Amino acid sequence: xxxxxxxxxxxxxxxxxxxxxxxxxxxxxxxxxxxxxxxxxxxxxxxxxxxxxxxxxxxxxxxxxxxxxxxxxxxxxxxxxxxxxxxxxxxxxxxxxxxxxxxxxxxxxxxxxxxxxxxxxxxxxxxxxxxxxxxxxxxxxxxxxxxxxxxxxxxxxxxxxxxxxxxxxxxxxxxxxxxxxxxxxxxxxxxxxxxx
Amino acid sequence: xxxxxxxxxxxxxxxxxxxxxxxxxxxxxxxxxxxxxxxxxxxxxxxxxxxxxxxxxxxxxxxxxxxxxxxxxxxxxxxxxxxxxxxxxxxxxxxxxxxxxxxxxxxxxxxxxxxxxxxxxxxxxxxxxxxxxxxxxxxxxxxxxxxxxxxxxxxxxxxxxxxxxxxxxxxxxxxxxxxxxxxxxxxxxxxxxxxxxxxxxxxxxxxxxxxxxxxxxxxxxxxxxxxxxxxxxxxxxxxxxxxxxxxxxxxxxxxxxxxxxxxxxxxxxxxxxxxxxxxxxxxxxxxxxxxxxxxxxxxxxxxxxxxxxxxxxxxxxxxxxxxxxxxxxxxxxxxxxxxxxxxxxxxxxxxxxxxxxxxxxxxxxxxxxxxxxxxxxxxxxxxxxxxxxxxxxxxxxxxxxxxxxxxxxxxxxxxxxxxxxxxxx
Numbered sequence: 223x224x225x226x227x228x229x230x231x232x233x234x235x236x237x238x239x240x241x242x243x244x245x246x247x248x249x250x251x252x253x254x255x256x257x258x259x260x261x262x263x264x265x266x267x268x269x270x271x272x273x274x275x276x277x278x279x280x281x282x283x284x285x286x287x288x289x290x291x292x293x294x295x296x297x298x299x300x301x302x303x304x305x306x307x308x309x310x311x312x313x314x315x316x317x318x319x320x321x322x323x324x325x326x327x328x329x330x331x332x333x334x335x336x337x338x339x340x341x342x343x344x345x346x347x348x349x350x351x352x353x354x355x356x357x358x359x360x361x362x363x364x365x366x367x368x369x370x371x372x373x374x375x376x377x378x379x380x381x382x383x384x385x386x387x388x389x390x391x392x393x394x395x396x397x398x399x400x401x402x403x404x405x406x407x408x409x410x411x412x413x414x415x416x417x418x
Numbered sequence: 419x420x421x422x423x424x425x426x427x428x429x430x431x432x433x434x435x436x437x438x439x440x441x442x443x444x445x446x447x448x449x450x451x452x453x454x455x456x457x458x459x460x461x462x463x464x465x466x467x468x469x470x471x472x473x474x475x476x477x478x479x480x481x482x483x484x485x486x487x488x489x490x491x492x493x494x495x496x497x498x499x500x501x502x503x504x505x506x507x508x509x510x511x512x513x514x515x516x517x518x519x520x521x522x523x524x525x526x527x528x529x530x531x532x533x534x535x536x537x538x539x540x541x542x543x544x545x546x547x548x549x550x551x552x553x554x555x556x557x558x559x560x561x562x563x564x565x566x567x568x569x570x571x572x573x574x575x576x577x578x579x580x581x582x583x584x585x586x587x588x589x590x591x592x593x594x595x596x597x598x599x600x601x602x603x604x605x606x607x608x609x610x611x612x613x614x615x616x617x618x619x620x621x622x623x624x625x626x627x628x629x630x631x632x633x634x635x636x637x638x639x640x641x642x643x644x645x646x647x648x649x650x651x652x653x654x655x656x657x658x659x660x661x662x663x664x665x666x667x668x669x670x671x672x673x674x675x676x677x678x679x680x681x682x683x684x685x686x687x688x689x690x691x692x693x694x695x696x697x698x699x700x701x702x703x704x705x706x707x708x709x710x711x712x713x714x715x716x717x718x719x720x721x722x723x724x725x726x727x728x729x730x731x732x733x734x735x736x737x738x739x740x741x742x743x744x745x746x747x748x749x750x751x752x753x754x755x756x757x758x759x760x761x762x763x764x765x766x767x768x769x770x771x772x773x774x775x776x777x778x779x780x781x782x783x784x785x786x787x788x789x790x791x792x793x794x795x796x797x798x799x800x801x802x803x804x805x806x807x808x809x810x811x812x813x814x815x816x817x818x819x820x821x822x823x824x825x826x827x828x829x830x831x832x833x834x835x836x837x838x839x840x841x842x843x
Contacts, residue, residue, distance in 0.1 A: 229492045270592050327549035329833060335843030348839065364842060369441035371842040405440070407551070 327354035341389035358368035426522035431459035437551035492826035558583035563648035596624035670763025684817030703733035706768030725752030
């Protein structure tokens with residue numbers, strides 16, 4: 223009897239000698255699922271069998287994968303190469319950062335007189351007063367003497383009493399005596415002047 | 419055991435004024451409500467003179483003048499800024515913090531050991547005083563009600579240096595403290611309730627603590643039972659860290675002079691409406707209804723008139739222009755000529771968050787009007803935020819504003835206006 227056509231025993235690639243390492247079967251799949259299933263199969267080809275997991279996991283993941291926000295470069299990428307400046311995005315300089323440490327304890331005050339002229343404080347200058355700082359000798363302080371505000375250098379008198387020292391020879395030092403009401407309201411930490 | 423602290427500023431409005439005007443320290447000072455209507459805050463010296471909160475200014479004016487009492491108009495820009503500073507400082511001290519009013523906040527100090535709490539409360543008090551110049555009292559207890567009560571005790575008894583802890587004491591001792599406080603001192607027990615309790619023989623806070631919750635719940639409400647539980651150290655009210663969005667916003671004022679014609683009344687109402695619309699936009703909410711009311715002075719016995727009307731909106735909005743139109747339409751319905759109107763107000767209610775979306779108008783062709791109005795209002799708000807309130811306004815708000823508030827004795831806005839900073843030589 224003459225054998226024609228049909229299966230030839232021993233022909234073709236031995237079963238299981240494919241990229242997956244096990245026998246495969248043909249199967250119809252819905253068009254919409256081609257992409258995720260192909261992607262799954264690609265991973266199967268690459269990964270060790272032990273890490274395949276179940277197809278379901280992969281398919282479910284493909285259907286309801288969570289939204290992942292990707293970083294968006296702020297500069298345009300004309301030649302597919304990101305601007306080297308993207309790593310160095312910084313906000314614009316803000317004078318508040320420069321002048322103010324404790325915003326909750328900081329107050330602004332306008333200078334009206336010339337008593338601190340030689341310390342660089344002129345009328346209409348705005349000074350930054352920080353109440354959270356402990357005053358030390360040598361600081362410019364805003365003090366209250368008998369109910370009146372004054373801005374002067376804080377010094378120490380002969381008897382260990384506080385002295386308020388002006389920065390202008392035309393003005394007198396104020397020696398604080400026990401009979402006076404005295405309080406340091408805050409420490410002057412900076413000043414601002416506008417010219418125009 | 420839980421430990422809550424109530425921190426509040428003593429005589430808040432007056433204390434804010436004293437920070438910037440040290441000359442007034444040690445003197446009797448009062449702050450008057452909007453339009454210099456009545457006394458709303460008193461220095462301890464003014465309290466000692468027997469001036470009561472809520473006294474109409476015209477009644478006590480002469481007497482205050484004779485006794486050298488200094489009266490100031492309220493300066494809400496200053497108080498709001500000082501309040502924000504205090505709350506921001508307090509928030510540093512505890513993992514959770516509920517801002518309860520403009521001058522008080524609850525802090526959760528449960529994480530600190532019983533021994534540490536007193537010293538910690540003292541450092542809170544010290545820091546707020548040093549940083550802002552405002553004196554505070556701190557009351558501690560294992561429920562909000564006890565923390566409040568401890569706070570009033572600290573206020574009444576200077577020897578405790580402004581800090582009092584009800585939950586660190588043995589119960590017999592804390593009970594003797596409760597016996598010195600009246601039931602009316604307890605949070606949530608107002609004067610009418612205190613009178614009713616008195617009729618039942620419940621006079622002190624201790625009496626209320628001992629009362630039967632079941633019995634009083636039937637007679638009053640479940641809130642009363644809750645208060646009793648809280649007095650017994652069972653915390654029933656948690657800290658509310660985020661205040662729920664308000665369901666309506668309103669703006670109303672008493673006029674500086676009474677208004678007799680429609681024109682100035684319209685201007686005032688448009689002004690109030692734009693203010694309320696701004697508030698709604700700040701909350702990202704749309705109003706579904708507009709109410710307008712106008713009234714004459716209560717003292718006008720023969721010529722008293724008041725009117726109030728509400729319109730529901732087919733399309734919720736927060737557009738100043740649209741809302742102003744609606745307010746004016748309502749005003750024309752309720753206005754009666756020949757009366758001397760003294761007060762007017764606008765309430766925007768049924769606020770819905772913009773994020774929730776809105777019911778579209780069945781008859782509207784498309785939604786571009788809404789989107790354009792949102793854009794316009796955003797620009798409006800930005801300009802006014804940058805260049806100051808009222809930089810851009812509706813012309814119908816008028817320019818002369820004769821109805822504006824009386825604020826004869828207002829201090830400068832020391833912390834919120836460049837032109838009004840404290841001036842020091």
